[in-house]
Structure formats: structure tokens, C-alpha cells
Amino acid sequence: MDLVENAVGRLVPTEIEGRKLRPFQGAHADKGGGRTAGALIRAASDYRNKLLKSLDDAIDACGIKDGMTVSFHHHLRDGDYVVNMVMDKLARRGLKDLVVAPSALFPCHEPLVRHIEKGVVRRVEGSMNGPVGRACSLGKMKSVCVLRSHGGRYRAIQDGDLHIDVAFIAAPAADAHGNANGVYGKSACGPLGFALADSLYADKVVVVTDNLVPFPCYPWSIQGGNVDYVVQVDAIGDPARIVSGTTVITRSPTRLLIAKYAAQLVVDSGIMHEPHFSFQAGAGGVSLAFVQFMAEHMARAGVVADFVRGGSTQYMVDLLNQGLTRYILDGQSFDLAGVQSLRDNPRHIETNPFVSYNYHTKGCFAQMVKVSVLGATEIDLDFNVNVNTHSDGWLLHGIGGFTDAADAEVTIITAPLVRGRVPIIVDKVVTVTAPGEMIDVVVTERGIAINPRRKDLLQRLKRSSLPIVPIDKLYRMAIDMTGQPEKPTFTERIVALIEFRDGTIIDAVRQLVPKT
């Protein structure tokens, strides 16, 4: 296997299992320029009755064979039943070497590990979390997995790098024609945007619902014109684990301090007062606290954001209802308040990775976001970020929207300096998920590091009382507390590729030699 050094100094393959690979050249070096893949075109006359009696009938109708690629989306999160339901049926049919292409996986998908061990699943493309990631680290997949961001997944499907044979779309509400949304029914989860590319480009599309409604099911996040079959099942998921009643702000004083620093930085840098102010923050405890602190700053200063970017939560919804933002642009809902607001408030807008995150387009709004607040497992002295592997080498997380959201004007990583004795600022990250050139600020409880490339930010924060220090000082502080961590041991065998949002290879994950 030929390896070349890419723009972040990582040795990556140029070809793997017959697929030609391009090494990462820089965050904005790739200019696209290809044409989009096309879905098979069929005649409407063949689709007079799409409603099938069972999932088995749908699998039969789709003609799934060994080696095919089946896809899923993750809006039902840890409450999802559909991935396991479908994969168990495919396994019982004795199918082998399938490629599973989910937008994300959760701990509830642990049964996939059994299918991987038995050869039903050859590899995963898209996202690996928890147990499935662990199996990948141990080299249990027959072929090399590919990890992509949400925008990267859309791009890969659109560009033809990831061809989906059959897409299974879990829908909290759908009609017999295949129009579907996520805002009605017992399994309401909010937007269904992550399944949009699947519905547009897969050869066969199956909508699986536990809430069949009379035509027309509107709003139609998924349009019936892109759907082959509809199946009604008893339950597509466990409502209690699809969304929580409420997402809860962190009570950890340390994490609150990190969130406070991040919000203060947005104020002190003057960004909050700039025209077209907008921001994005996730559903983690620090992010929620950041949103709440921003709300206080904005209310005090009379600032209204052009938009805030979900995952929506109660805290985002409060911003909208208090008039502190004009819109929520929402990719997924993390709690019931988010789902209800998306359903009831016309200024809470459902989005999908084509408009929000895709790099090969005529523009996406990731680059319009002023401030993006993201988490990480490691950040190194070059500001490279790892969100996939832990410091001990285990591949435990997908990329989510990380590399896409990092295209914001100011990307802030919030993380404790030390997490369970493990330093978060390291000399070199185990795996590069995003290049340092995209990361502008690292906020920890013991200091804030600004990427030296952002001279403008350093200048703007000169009078700030925030504890701004060089990143190597944070590194020394962490090592001083914890001691020097041991590096993980890997074999030469590549088990997964970390694909950047433009389709180039930013890093490769090797098989881990576990330490006892």
C-alpha cells in the first residue's frame, strides 16, 4: 500500500481496496467541479401502491443481495429500532458482506457488532460510535471503514463516492405515498434532514413508519416522489430515548466556567455586536450553558442574532421566543421543546446537510455562521483536532457535523484541560479529524488559546481580562498536572479512513493493540 504525507503531515494511503484516494491538501484547497450522481429514474405508473405489508416484503421488493450498501439515518438517536430491526432480518436471510452507511450510530446499535463478527456486515461508512467503533479498532471489519462528517456524507452520496443500494428511512409520520416528516406521532424526533440525500440518490428508498397518516403528510421533509416503498411497523423507536423531555445544563462549576469564558470571548472580541451575528452550539452541557450565557449577554446589550443553528434544545427555543434570534435553523432536535417548536413556530426552520454543510455546492450556510462552539477529545499544538479516537487509541466517535461546522468565521473548541486525568491539549493528536487551520480558539477552564493565525482576534482581545495564553502553555499546565501520557500502540493495518468534508483523506486509523 502506497502512503503519502498529506497537508497535516499524516501518512495516508493513495488507494485502498480498489478505490483511488486523494490526500488532504488544505481546508479549502479542493474545488469540486464534478457532476452529481443520479438516482435511477422510474415511471410514476409503476408506483400506484407503495404500501407493503411488512419489512420483509420491502426487503424482498428491494432485492437486497450480498455486498450491497444499506443506509440509515440517526434522528431517532439512542432510541432507534430500525437499524437493528432491518439488519437482524438481513442477517436471518444469510446475507453477507453488506456495507452499512448510517449518518450516525448509538450505543443501542451494539447488536451490529454481532453482524460484523459473523460477516453479515463488511464495513461501515459514515459514522461509528461506541461499541461499533470499538469493534473497528479491534480490526473486526473485513474491509476498511470510512468516517465522514454529516456534510461529507451528503457530498459523498451526491458525488457518487458512496452509492446506496437501499435506504431505510425511519419516519415518525408518513403517508402511503411516502411523504414523511419527523414532527408528528409518538416517535416525533424533529427534522429528517440527514435522510434527504439517501432519499434523493439511493436506488431504492423504503420509508418505515409507526404513524401512517392520510395523504398528504405535510410538511414533507421526505417527498413521496423519491420513495419506492412504505412499511408500517408497531414502533420505530423508544420515545423516551429518541428525545429527552429536557436537555439539562451542566452543573459542573468547571464546565460552567468554560462556557462563561467562551461567551465572554464572543462579547469581548466584538463579534456579538457585528452585523449578521449568528452562532451554533450543540446539546452538550457546556454548549447549553454557552447558549444561556449568550442569551444573558445579548439581552443586556439588546442584540438579536440573525439566526442560531440547532440541534435545537429548550435553550435555543427560549432564544427564539424571547426575540433574541430571528430564526433557528435546525438539523436535529435534542429535546421535546425543540420538536414542538419546529412543528409550531414558522421561524424554526428545518434544514438538511445540503443547505447547511455540503462542501461541493454553490454555497452552504456553515460558512455564514459567525461563531461555532464545538467539543473535542484532543487538540494539539498545531490546533489540529481529534473527535474520533481517544488518547488511548480507541475509535469511539463519529465526526458528526464537526468539520462542517468548523467552517464558521470563528470556531471555538470548549474542553476541560484534563478529562479524567487525560490531558486534552497534547503535542500531537492521535487522529486528525479537522486541520488546525479551521480552529481559531480553544477554551479551557485554565486558559484560552487563540490560534496565532488569527492575529485579528488576538488584536481584538488585547484589552480583554480573559486568561489568554499560548497553547503550549496550556499543554505544559496539563502535563504538569497529569504527567506524560503513554502513546497507544497500533499495528500497520488501516481499519478506517477519516475523510475530510471535501472527500480527501485527512487521516487513517490503524488497528489498536489494546493495553490491559
Added chain:
Amino acid sequence: MAEKIQVGRSDKSDLLLTIERRTRGGIRLDLVSSVAGTFGQQIRATILSTLEALGVRHASLTVDDRGALDHVIQARVEAGVRALWPVEGLGVWPERRIKRRQVPKDRLRRTRLYLPGNNPDLMLNAGLFGADSVILDLEDSVAPADKAAARVLVRNSLLAVDFGAAERIVRINPLATEFGAADLEMVVPAQPDTILIPKCEAAESVLEVEERVAALEREHRLRYQIWLMPLIESAKGVLNAYQIASASQRVVALCFGAEDFTADIGAERTVEGKESFVARSLLVLAAKAARVQAIDTVFSDVADVDGLVKSTEEAIALGFEGKGVIHPAQIEPIHRAFAPTPERIAHAQQVIAALEEAERRGAGVASLGTKMIDAPVVARAKRTLQLAKALGLID
């Protein structure tokens, strides 16, 4: 002496250690760690070197580590060893040492944050939240069975944890209990800034602590004197407050503990604090008469910020200069309540300017307008400016 003991906790930043005495077979170590992949070897080496330094050659250990730092690992191993073997001398001190200078006697003490002495996770970041003082507690927040282990952990934390600008106070157990003297012997060599004397009822209690502290300072050649802070928590203590406050030049402040006080007088503790109003006022008078600070009790409802601010404002009105804090979220509201108004800052600046001008002119008396500036006015002005500076209100 026991043959087997368990110390520590299966908790974040800590470890649970079971150690058993053996007469042969060397050291048998069974280690499970949440950070085995990154620190497994170092943890093993720290445990073994601590045992070696303490002279333990045969033992069986089971360790369930949840990311404990080296000074915590050492403390847990040493506590286990101390329970099963006699240990001479100071034990094993952590390699990492934070350098400290003596804190001024009259420093700001608006907030004193209580930290349970047996919880390393809470201590780790305690210096980040801006509390004027942190209290590593060996008394009420530590169960009797954990006191010996907490004592070693507190000593190691004094040496290895960076508490930032906060004054490092240790609350010992009363000397009348079986724990108090051992607390002092363990923690004083690690040079805390201040010892908080609980349930202090008479000047003799202060003198007894002072005597032991002074002896330990001499024995271990400490670089500076340790301050004392009596905690008044009973009717008798209130009535003896002035004698307590003036018992030693090391006393920097009198603190009030409402929980024990109300129990002592047989009253219910209320939000309004009527039951302790007289006691708190007497305590302020005693402290001021002895020229030391008066610090109020804790406000125990962490969620009630309005109540906390109200309680702080009342304490300020009574003459208190600080409050106890049980959660970092209480620090900022208390500091805000203590913040001087712009008018007070401007007046204080005028007072100091007038004083400097009088000194320049060689005048014996300074005045502002038609009013003479006497010593209390100057002291108050200096205090106001000190507060304003601490809050970043002036350069």
C-alpha cells in the same frame, strides 16, 4: 492492627484501594484503571514506589482507579499503609510542589469555599472560581472512618494542587477529639495558610492550637507562620468571642457557624436568621474590638441566588467582611454584593489623594472639604479601594 483495609472511593479523579498485609510473596498488584491506556505504567510505578518509600515489601493490593492524579494515588496508598503498618516520619510527599507565599493577615476574605477533605475531584479545580479562601475540611464533611485517609489527601493536596490566589485553609477536628492533634501533625508540615478551629468556645482552645502549630513550625522549619481562624458555633463561643479573637496575634478572623449554633441554643435555623441575629452582632463586635475580621456563616440553599444576595447584604450591614460558600456558583453573587458603589470608590480615592497631599505638605492632619480625615476613614477608604481593585473596577 488490622490485616486488610479499603481506602479511597470509586469516584472521578479518585481510586478505591484494598490493601492487605502479607509476610512474604512481595507486592501483588491488581490494577484496573479508566486511563490504563494512557497512564497504566505510571500509575503502577507510583503505587510501587510509594510502597517502597514506606518500607512495605509484602502486600496484596487491588486498585480500581478512575483517573486519580499522582498525589492522590500516593495519598491513598500511604493512608492504606498507615492503617496496617507503623509509619515513621513525614510519609511520601508528592513530587509536584506549588510554591506559596504567606497571605497577608488582613487580606480579602469575602468568600471561603468549603471542600470535603476526602474528595480529590472537587479540590482539583477549586482555585479557579475566584474564592478568596478555600477550606479543605477534615471535620464535618468527612466521616470518622475516612478521617485518616482524608488527612493524607489534604496534606498532599496542599503541596500539589494549585489553588491559585486563594488562601488555603484547613478545618481540623477539635483537639478534644481523637482526630484533632493528628490532623495538625499531618497538615502543618505542608504549610497551609490558615487553620480553621471548629467549635471554638474559649481562648484556651486557640492557645492550644497555637502552641501545637508553633511547635510543628519549628520542628519542620516552616518558612512562615500559619494564621488561625476560630469558628464560633455555640452560645458559649459567642459569649467568649472577644477573648477568643484576642487570644493570639495569629487570629485573623472570627467565623460564625449557624448550623451548630442553632442546634446548640435549641432553635430552628430560618432563612431570615432571626435566631442568630444577636449572636452574629456580638461576634462582629468582638472581632472588631480585637481588630480582626468577622466572617458570616454559609447560605445553604445553592439554588436561591436572590436569598444569597439578601443574606450577604444583611451580613455586610451587620459588619461582616465575608461569607461561607458551599458551591462555586455562590462566589460571584457574594463578590457582587461586596462590590463598592462608584460613589464610594470616588470618595475613597479622594480621601487617599487628600491624605497623600497632606503628607507631601508635611501637614499633621488631612481634610476633605470641611471634614477631617481620621484613621478609621482612611482604613475604610483603603478597604474600599482594595475591594474595587480585586473586582477589576479600578486599575
